[in-house]
Amino acid sequence: GENVEQHPSTLSVQEGDSAVIKCTYSDSASNYFPWYKQELGKRPQLIIDIRSNVGEKKDQRIAVTLNKTAKHFSLHITETQPEDSAVYFCAATPPYGNKLVFGAGTILRVKS
Amino acid sequence: EPEVTQTPSHQVTQMGQEVILRCVPISNHLYFYWYRQILGQKVEFLVSFYNNEISEKSEIFDDQFSVERPDGSNFTLKIRSTKLEDSAMYFCASNRDAPSYEQYFGPGTRLTVT
Numbered sequence: 741g742e743n744v745e746q747h748p749s750t751l752s753v754q755e756g757d758s759a760v761i762k763c764t765y766s767d768s769a770s771n772y773f774p775w776y777k778q779e780l781g782k783r784p785q786l787i788i789d790i791r792s793n794v795g796e797k798k799d800q801r802i803a804v805t806l807n808k809t810a811k812h813f814s815l816h817i818t819e820t821q822p823e824d825s826a827v828y829f830c831a832a833t834p835p836y837g838n839k840l841v842f843g844a845g846t847i848l849r850v851k852s
Numbered sequence: 853e854p855e856v857t858q859t860p861s862h863q864v865t866q867m868g869q870e871v872i873l874r875c876v877p878i879s880n881h882l883y884f885y886w887y888r889q890i891l892g893q894k895v896e897f898l899v900s901f902y903n904n905e906i907s908e909k910s911e912i913f914d915d916q917f918s919v920e921r922p923d924g925s926n927f928t929l930k931i932r933s934t935k936l937e938d939s940a941m942y943f944c945a946s947n948r949d950a951p952s953y954e955q956y957f958g959p960g961t962r963l964t965v966t
Contacts, residue, residue, distance in 0.1 A: 772953045774953070774954065774955075776895075776957075782959070783943060783957040783958060783959045783960055784895060784943070784957045785957070786954060786955075786956075789953070789954060791953075829894065829895060831895075833953060837900065837907070837908045838883055838885075838900055838907070838908070838947070838953070839885065839897040839900055839908055839910075840885075840887075840895075840897060840955060841897065842894045842895045842896070843894065844893075844894045845894055
C-alpha cells in the first residue's frame with residue numbers, strides 16, 4: 741500500500757524566513773496530495789492541496805510543488821510568522837480508495 | 853461555515869468496556885471516515901463509509917470496531933471491548949464526493965482507556 745515519508749521531523753526558523761517541508765510517496769498512481777496544519781489539541785486543518793495533474797499551486801504565503809517523476813512534493817511557507825508554529829502533515833490519496841495516508845508530521849517552530 | 857462535530861470531546865473508559873464515539877458530518881457530504889492519532893504520532897486511517905456500507909478499512913479496524921450511520925445525520929464508531937492501546941484521539945472526517953477529495957476533520961474525541 742501507499743507509504744508517505746516526511747522530513748524534517750522538526751524545523752526551527754526565524755520569523756520572516758522561509759520554511760520547506762518535504763514528503764515522498766511510494767505509489768506512483770496516487771493522485772491527490774493535501775497538507776494539513778494541526779495546532780496543539782486541535783483538529784487537522786487543510787491549508788493547501790494539489791492534484792497529480794498540476795505541478796505547483798500557491799496561496800498567498802503558502803505553496804506546494806509536486807514532482808511526479810520523483811514521487812515527492814513539498815510545502816513552502818514564505819515570510820513565516822509565529823502563528824505558523826504548528827505540526828504540519830502531508831498526505832497522499834491512493835487511486836483505489838479515498839483514504840488519506842499521512843506522513844509522520846513536522847513540528848515547525850517560528851522564533852520571533 | 854459548516855463543520856464536522858464530534859461528541860464527547862473526552863471519554864475515559866475501563867479496559868474491556870464498550871465505547872461509542874459520535875460524529876455529525878457536514879450535511880451534504882456523502883463520504884465519511886474515522887482516523888485515529890496516538891499521542892505524538894501521525895494520523896492513521898481506520899475506515900471509510902459510503903452509501904451505508906464500509907468502502908475500505910485498515911488492518912487496525914478489526915472485529916472489535918464497527919461503524920454505523922443510524923440516522924441521516926450521525927456517524928458512529930463503536931469499540932466493543934477496549935484495550936489500553938486503543939487510547940488515542942479519534943477524528944471523524946467527511947467529504948462531499950470522491951473527486952472533490954478534500955476531507956474536513958472534526959475536533960476529535962480523546963479516548964483514554966485505563
